[in-house]
Amino acid sequence: MAAGLPHPLLPLANVDECRQNRRLCKSQGICINTQGSYTYQCPLSFEFKPGDPKQCTDVNECSLKQNPCHNTTHCLNTVGGYKCRCRPGWKPIPGSPNGPNNTICEDVNECSLKQNPCHNTTHCLNTVGGYKCRCRPGWKPIPGLPNGPNNTICEEMHFPSWTRPSEVNSSQSLSRFFDKVQDLDRDFKPDLAKRTIQKLIMYLDELLEAPGDLEDLNPSTQHHIATNLLLGLEQVLRTLAQALPEPSFTYRSPSKTELSLMIQKQEKDGNRSVIVGQSHARMQLKWAVAAQDKDSGDGHGHTVVGILSSPNMKRLLANASLDMEPSKKAKLEETHENPVHGAQLKVLSAVNSVFLSNTNTEKLDSPVTFAFSHLDPKLALITKVGLALSLVCLLLCILTFLLVRPIQSSRTTVHLHLCICLFVGSAIFLAGVENEGGQVGLRCRLVAGLLHYFFLAVFCWMSLEGVELYFLVVRVFQGQGLSTRWLCLIGYGTPGVIVGVSAAVSAAALNSQGYGRISYCWLDLAHGFLWSFLGPVTFIVLCNAVIFVITVWKLTQKFSEINPDMKKLKKARVLTITAVAQLFVLGCTWVFGLFLFSPRSWVLSYIFSILNCLQGFFLFLLHCLLHKKVREEYWKWACLVTRNKYSEFTSSTSATSHQTRAFRPSESGM
DSSP: OOTTOOOTTSOOOOOOHHHHOTTSSBTTOEEEEETTEEEEEOOTTEEEETTEEEEEEEOOGGGSSSOSSOTTEEEEEETTEEEEEEOTTEEEOTTOOSBSTTOOEEEOOGGGSSSOOSOTTEEEEEETTEEEEEEOTTEEEOTTOOSBSTTOOEEEOOOOOOOOOGGGGGOHHHHHHHHHHHHHHHTOOGGGHHHHHHHHHHHHHHHHHSOGGGGGSOHHHHHHHHHHHHHHHHHHHHHHGGGOSSSEEEEEOTTOOEEEEEEEOSOOOTTOEEEEEOSSEEEEEEHHHHSOOGGGSOOOSOEEEEEEEOGGGGGTTTTOOOOOOHHHHHHHHHHHTSOSTTOOOOOOOOEEEEEESOOOOSSOSSOOEEEEOOOOOHHHHHHHHHHHHHHHHHHHHHHHHHHOGGGOSHHHHHHHHHHHHHHHHHHHHHHHOBOTTSSOOHHHHHHHHHHHHHHHHHHHHHHHHHHHHHHHHTTTTSOOOOOHHHHHHHHHHHHHHHHHHHHHHHHHHSTTOSBOOSSBSSBOSGGGTTHHHHHHHHHHHHHHHHHHHHHHHHHHHHHTSSSOOHHHHHHHHHHHHHHHHHHIIIIIHHHHHHTOOSTTOHHHHHHHHHHHHTHHHHHHIIIIITOHHHHHHHHHHHHHHHTOOOOHHHHHHHHHHHHHHHHOTTOOOO
């Protein structure tokens, strides 16, 4: 064996590389010796640097998804660890240290400290992690200072200035009003702001209820005064609301003037909505929209929303002109299908003014929703009441024609289907004719199409009344008229064909704009599409008129014969009179509509609305209440309901009627 070489059976001595070269590990790394080699390890809160397995770098525990600190603290990373410190404006809860991972903090109420951090003209408002210095009610920041920081200094609020209009010298009533306003200015105290507002409204009511020489001024001067009053009231109320202690204020004067105010005294979530309401209107908007621009430098820190309503203000606004932008004017004319020029303006709501702390309301960041409550126009009220009455009467007619057996005949069948069509059409009209959305959608077109069909069906069944009368009187010995199948085919098929053709033409030529309008769901006036209804109606009315003239002429001839059949002639005369009356009810009422080319034709509008809405009542009167056999059946039903004994006279009369029908089954006496 060579000298100096280790024996192969003896173990080799381990060399500690970590001791021999202490620079093997970089930056906080720990060298660990192993048998025949060495390895690296990073200490706690360290990790190997990416790409360099020999260099350790600090672990930022505060950047991990799982924050090791309590949510009342913020994490502060240190070399080889971290600390949990209380946030500014917070302090450790009693018994908790400030720094370890078990630190828990609570808000510091700066306003409860002995040394109030705010100026004595403000009150301290504690917030989470801080505080604010707000002006007291009835105070405002001095010019140049905001409302809220710890350096806020306030001064007592004064009554806002109100510039008198130039016309004040020409009206004693207006001069007395502004003298009273000046007295309010002189005696104003912020803690009496509520009483000041009530007195101001009382003075306004006195002026508007007894305007005196204001009424002698020309209209343009009155309108200028009304504008000054409204703008001045807005400014005064906007300022005085800042001094109110409550967050809301509502006042209704004996003269029915209403004021509603909402005040936000603290800065909260600007996206939160506020609703201001009174008996005349309701408004919904976001507080951020109502808040005044902070850059204006004139904000008091409170946000005000208000609605003022005075029914007496319309005295000064009478005959006011409507000045509109051309685009808005064109849109209004399109909506109402009538030129705006020369339109008669009418005040429909008592709301005079809606004001916010934000005076720049031309462009708002979010919409403001209004809901006005006012009396329905008289025509709308007449229509709703009349249609409701007609629906009840038509329902009674339908039940009568179905249940009263003594009057069953082909004419009763025609009466029944006529009433059914008129009932369905009137119900659809009452429920869906108004297009509230302002857009002609599928629902509005469907309503217009159904109204077109059922009202045409009414006139088709009315034409079948004339056909039945013609067979009864003119061709009495040549047949008994049309069968029920033919009656239904004509009565329901003819309007279906007309509506189908009209809808096809509308879809092809008019781009589906024939059915539906912006304001209500009916046939469009454009391109003469309305004549798809007026044309058939006019034709049916004229044909029935010709049939009735021929019928009356034939009756006159038969009465002049030597030995006429008086029974049949009497019945034919009664039926003719009833049919002529029905023609007047159903046909002539629409004649007024043919001449109703302008909504300003008030006389024709009222006549058309009243007569058309009471069609169901007239039919019930003609075919039920004036029908002797129907009245007898009603009396029988009444006796059954009240459990009274039916008189022998009525029974014998009924029996005689049944015997008569046994010999003349096709008759339906009146």
